């Protein structure tokens with residue numbers, strides 16, 4: 482992967498105040514890109530964006546992607562060459578209580594961005610981040626590939642499947658040859674890593690239980706999820722944008738990013754592995770009103786063969802990267818120290834990637 486591609490380029494993110502976007506902003510800064518962001522304000526002072534003082538390290542603007550005019554004005558002002566669209570209402574449980582906001586943000590926000598890119602001629606590559614939950618999951622233990630039917634039982638998954646349809650339609654309707662801009666969608670698995678404090682996500686819940694000295698309540702110990710360190714999928718997105726610059730139309734499509742599909746790790750496996758690094762109290766409880774798939778697995782062969790990307794961290798290393806990163810968060814460190822601890826993990830990850 483020629484990461485020198487990003488040096489000196491104007492890259493706009495949406496969602497850098499969130500977990501994945503904040504890590505991506507740090508990577509891009511390290512790669513020498515000029516980084517811009519358009520997203521809502523961070524939710525808490527614990528957020529990676531705040532702890533790493535990204536407000537003062539990148540060009541950040543607080544705005545709502547549902548507001549077409551404001552969103553367009555900002556992108557028009559920045560004139561980015563590359564866009565990574567990560568802004569979303571990203572939580573399944575919240576999608577039940579914030580039903581309309583979830584569709585407006587995840588679907589209409591995506592359509593707004595497609596429309597803005599159509600109207601501008603500066604953007605050359607745009608990656609739209611959806612999720613592994615876009616597939617119609619009938620619970621038959623299948624590893625989904627990019628040609629599998631889309632679906633979604635909960636509103637979050639359904640809103641992202643809708644966004645996928647809009648993106649695939651836009652590729653055919655607006656961005657097929659000849660086009661100044663190439664776009665693609667990225668469907669990643671459950672990512673973990675330091676700096677995530679989102680509600681009702683298992684790893685942040687563990688750290689909240691530690692902070693509050695409370696007992697963590699867990700659901701579905703046997704549910705299988707494509708756990709992956711956040712850096713794995715982010716380097717996949719970076720590889721995809723580089724490939725989109727080649728103008729080969731094969732890259733204008735959907736891409737899965739996840740661990741190897743023969744790695745079946747359950748919620749309980751995750752808990753036991755994290756317990757090797759730190760102790761916390763937990764118990765399983767039945768919570769039947771929320772639909773959750775028993776298994777979720779991705780077939781990543783397309784990304785491996787055509788993007789030359791593959792996951793490099795073992796399950797054990799994924800957990801170690803995560804727990805090491807959170808240790809820095811929980812200690813009384815300065816913003817610069819936290820930022821440098823992220824840079825250190827990114828550097829270590831890149832060294833492993835190059836050695837692979």
Ligand SMILES: NC(=O)c1ccc[n+]([C@@H]2O[C@H](COP(=O)([O-])OP(=O)(O)OC[C@H]3O[C@@H](n4cnc5c(N)ncnc54)[C@H](O)[C@@H]3O)[C@@H](O)[C@H]2O)c1
Nearest residue numbers: 496498499500501520521545546567568569571612671672
């Ligand atoms: N975290 C995961 O495990 C995971 C897995 C698969 C896919 N994803 C997807 O990756 C992307 C990033 O996820 P994350 O975990 O960083 O989410 P997050 O909740 O931590 O961050 C979401 C970001 O979107 C922004 N945002 C939300 N609504 C907005 C609006 N109306 N206008 C402007 N900005 C808005 C927030 O301000 C924040 O910056 C999302 O699209 C999510 O659906 C995440």
